[in-house]
Amino acid sequence: MARNPAPRGTRAATLSDVARLAGVSVATASKALNGRNHVHAQTRERVLQAAAQLSFSPNSLARGLLAGRTGTVGLLTSDLVGRFSLPILMGAEDAFGAGQVSVFLCDARGDAIRERHHVRALLSRRVDGLIVVGSSTDPRPPLADSVDVPVIYAYAPSEAPDDLSIVPDNVGAGRMAVEHLIACGRTRIAHISGDRHYSAARDRVTGALAALEEAGIPLVGEVAYGTWEEGWGRAAAGMLLDRRPDVDAVLCGSDQVARGVLDTLRERGRRVPEDVAVMGFDNWEVMTTGARPRLTSVDMNLEELGRAAARTLFEALDADHAKGTRTVQCRVVVRGSTAPDA
Amino acid sequence: MARNPAPRGTRAATLSDVARLAGVSVATASKALNGRNHVHAQTRERVLQAAAQLSFSPNSLARGLLAGRTGTVGLLTSDLVGRFSLPILMGAEDAFGAGQVSVFLCDARGDAIRERHHVRALLSRRVDGLIVVGSSTDPRPPLADSVDVPVIYAYAPSEAPDDLSIVPDNVGAGRMAVEHLIACGRTRIAHISGDRHYSAARDRVTGALAALEEAGIPLVGEVAYGTWEEGWGRAAAGMLLDRRPDVDAVLCGSDQVARGVLDTLRERGRRVPEDVAVMGFDNWEVMTTGARPRLTSVDMNLEELGRAAARTLFEALDADHAKGTRTVQCRVVVRGSTAPDA
DNA sequence: CTGTTAGCGCATTCAG
DNA sequence: CTGAATGCGCTAACAG
Numbered sequence: 001m002a003r004n005p006a007p008r009g010t011r012a013a014t015l016s017d018v019a020r021l022a023g024v025s026v027a028t029a030s031k032a033l034n035g036r037n038h039v040h041a042q043t044r045e046r047v048l049q050a051a052a053q054l055s056f057s058p059n060s061l062a063r064g065l066l067a068g069r070t071g072t073v074g075l076l077t078s079d080l081v082g083r084f085s086l087p088i089l090m091g092a093e094d095a096f097g098a099g100q101v102s103v104f105l106c107d108a109r110g111d112a113i114r115e116r117h118h119v120r121a122l123l124s125r126r127v128d129g130l131i132v133v134g135s136s137t138d139p140r141p142p143l144a145d146s147v148d149v150p151v152i153y154a155y156a157p158s159e160a161p162d163d164l165s166i167v168p169d170n171v172g173a174g175r176m177a178v179e180h181l182i183a184c185g186r187t188r189i190a191h192i193s194g195d196r197h198y199s200a201a202r203d204r205v206t207g208a209l210a211a212l213e214e215a216g217i218p219l220v221g222e223v224a225y226g227t228w229e230e231g232w233g234r235a236a237a238g239m240l241l242d243r244r245p246d247v248d249a250v251l252c253g254s255d256q257v258a259r260g261v262l263d264t265l266r267e268r269g270r271r272v273p274e275d276v277a278v279m280g281f282d283n284w285e286v287m288t289t290g291a292r293p294r295l296t297s298v299d300m301n302l303e304e305l306g307r308a309a310a311r312t313l314f315e316a317l318d319a320d321h322a323k324g325t326r327t328v329q330c331r332v333v334v335r336g337s338t339a340p341d342a
Numbered sequence: 343m344a345r346n347p348a349p350r351g352t353r354a355a356t357l358s359d360v361a362r363l364a365g366v367s368v369a370t371a372s373k374a375l376n377g378r379n380h381v382h383a384q385t386r387e388r389v390l391q392a393a394a395q396l397s398f399s400p401n402s403l404a405r406g407l408l409a410g411r412t413g414t415v416g417l418l419t420s421d422l423v424g425r426f427s428l429p430i431l432m433g434a435e436d437a438f439g440a441g442q443v444s445v446f447l448c449d450a451r452g453d454a455i456r457e458r459h460h461v462r463a464l465l466s467r468r469v470d471g472l473i474v475v476g477s478s479t480d481p482r483p484p485l486a487d488s489v490d491v492p493v494i495y496a497y498a499p500s501e502a503p504d505d506l507s508i509v510p511d512n513v514g515a516g517r518m519a520v521e522h523l524i525a526c527g528r529t530r531i532a533h534i535s536g537d538r539h540y541s542a543a544r545d546r547v548t549g550a551l552a553a554l555e556e557a558g559i560p561l562v563g564e565v566a567y568g569t570w571e572e573g574w575g576r577a578a579a580g581m582l583l584d585r586r587p588d589v590d591a592v593l594c595g596s597d598q599v600a601r602g603v604l605d606t607l608r609e610r611g612r613r614v615p616e617d618v619a620v621m622g623f624d625n626w627e628v629m630t631t632g633a634r635p636r637l638t639s640v641d642m643n644l645e646e647l648g649r650a651a652a653r654t655l656f657e658a659l660d661a662d663h664a665k666g667t668r669t670v671q672c673r674v675v676v677r678g679s680t681a682p683d684a
Numbered sequence: 685c686t687g688t689t690a691g692c693g694c695a696t697t698c699a700g
Numbered sequence: 701c702t703g704a705a706t707g708c709g710c711t712a713a714c715a716g
Contacts, residue, residue: 012465012468012490055488057462057465057466058466059407059466059468060466060467060468061403061406061407061412061467061468062407064403065401065403065404065407068353070403072446072467075447080428080431080432080435081432083628086422086428089422089447090422090423090449093422093447093448093449094449094451097448097449097456097459097460100463102446102448102463102464102467103446103447103448104414104444104445104446104447105417105431105435105445105446105447106435106439106444106445107432107435107436107439109436114439117439118439120399121442121444122444123354123399124399124400124401124402125402125403125414125444126354126401126402126403146397148354229631229632230632231632256628256632259632260632286425286598286628286629287628289571290571290572290573290598290601290602
């Protein structure tokens with residue numbers, strides 16, 4: 001019968017094993033285990049006991065084959081190295097895990113060929129849907145293959161307007177950052193941004209400038225674009241202090257840039273936040289809590305974004321889903337670099 | 343998805359669709375597509391064309407059901423938040439992806455209940471094997487459920503000696519760190535470690551002390567245990583300099599601790615690396631490259647560890663695998679904090 | 685070389 | 701209420 005090699009342990013128990021042990025047919029066993037109504041209470045009990053005794057675990061493959069649905073989704077990242085994919089992935093995994101859905105993880109490593117390979121593999125495994133996580137908020141080309149399951153683009157929107165994308169609201173993030181600084185009583189605000197080639201940087205600038213304009217407060221100096229790194233923050237802060245020593249707040253393109261700015265301020269003898277308030281973006285914990293003082297930052301709520309992507313995919317599984325790009329709100333996390341520690 | 347020729351609701355093409363279009367039986371179509379020998383070249387061509395025309399993609403569920411093997415594995419992390427899981431996961435995903443194996447990702451979030459839930463789900467999906475990734479190098483209890491597929495414990499070894507575990511060689515890491523400092527001409531070496539409750543901290547101390555002893559060099563002061571954070575590094579460095587101003591090298595428990603130590607050294611007017619060499623552990627890029635000067639660190643080769651876990655699982659799929667704990671070597675990455683930048 | 689047959693494990697008809 | 705039969709999509713035996 002079982003001429004399967006079964007190298008280790010025993011072959012997993014099947015429904016007919018359970019049925020035999022319970023002395024019923026597989027059909028009845030199936031109904032009993034799935035809570036169908038047409039089965040005698042006593043019979044059900046026998047089946048349940050038999051299943052427990054054999055540690056029966058229904059074969060999802062067989063079930064999926066029959067149902068045409070597998071209860072699996074593909075999570076396709078373009079770059080797992082970057083620190084933005086992970087929280088999104090966590091949020092999605094969390095939301096799916098609660099809903100009995102298992103997640104296939106694939107990393108394309110920024111390579112289109114590898115991406116196609118993974119998409120094909122996922123489709124051949126009959127995933128019910130796909131979440132494509134980008135590595136920056138810049139729009140990306142839609143998947144090359146034609147896909148007959150719902151696809152959600154997260155973080156990086158698809159270039160195709162008919163696709164469904166979920167992205168952080170970076171314009172709103174820039175706006176709320178400036179509003180926070182103003183609420184802290186600052187009126188001479190400078191902005192040391194990040195890499196101008198990223199839409200995240202430009203969007204935050206857009207929001208920040210809009211908030212300043214609404215408040216009738218001019219930006220101190222020009223927006224300074226550079227890189228996302230500490231070294232840029234140190235250098236840019238030095239130039240800023242040389243030209244505009246009256247500055248009382250610096251909004252930084254990232255937490256790393258803010259760390260650099262903090263370093264230079266300390267070296268120049270400026271107190272934070274008394275003389276100059278500093279804040280960053282991303283709310284990267286190791287950066288914000290290691291800083292002196294601890295760094296106020298705007299959190300993109302990426303885990304929530306991942307959860308939202310998962311929920312949206314769920315909905316799309318049943319009904320035809322809406323199209324276009326949705327945004328997830330950001331939030332300011334206040335720490336000692338803008339408000340004296342409590 | 344307007345460009346997709348296969349709209350929602352359209353059943354994916356099946357092998358019999360292909361067979362019908364090619365005018366052959368499903369068996370022949372199967373053989374043709376799978377490169378079996380017993381099929382005429384011309385027939386095979388017709389089948390391949392039909393398959394391409396229908397964008398046929400074989401149903402892995404059906405295949406897995408029949409073969410008793412699914413070509414999937416479960417990757418069970420206990421804490422995705424920590425920064426050590428991700429590189430391991432990347433390495434494993436990479437190794438599996440190349441081998442036509444798809445990876446289910448599950449995060450137990452440090453919760454035993456959730457871990458059981460995930461294990462059951464994975465078993466019901468008939469994964470061929472399991473990799474359990476811990477969040478620290480301290481031994482962990484083996485999986486609660488009895489599992490009839492191979493299991494590899496990565497990073498955190500299993501407490502059960504008969505399980506197969508792969509962990510970084512932290513003792514070796516401590517040893518090679520000290521050897522590097524000695525090679526740099528340092529003779530008055532102090533060690534500001536991390537959290538004493540972690541075996542990673544203690545193992546590195548063990549290795550460091552062993553290397554010092556072999557070289558006949560005494561440790562400067564006592565091993566200072568604290569936390570893994572920057573603040574601890576700053577504080578501990580202050581105390582160290584007060585008591586042992588003659589120190590010429592500080593080995594730090596983590597890159598974050600090293601960052602704190604660098605801060606204090608700069609404030610006290612010590613030049614790095616001229617007066618004092620500094621090195622950390624983990625080689626966390628954002629920490630090492632943001633530092634001034636850039637930080638020498640010991641890399642645990644976690645991506646390689648993930649790859650090794652995947653390879654080992656592969657082997658275990660076919661043959662009964664060896665037992666016990668294997669280690670992956672670490673490596674020193676030299677930067678400006680121990681050797682003047684080139 | 686090709687086609688027919690027989691399942692893999694399960695849920696769902698439809699008879700009894 | 702229960703059980704025998706059907707088929708999801710595919711591959712491995714065997715016939716032809």
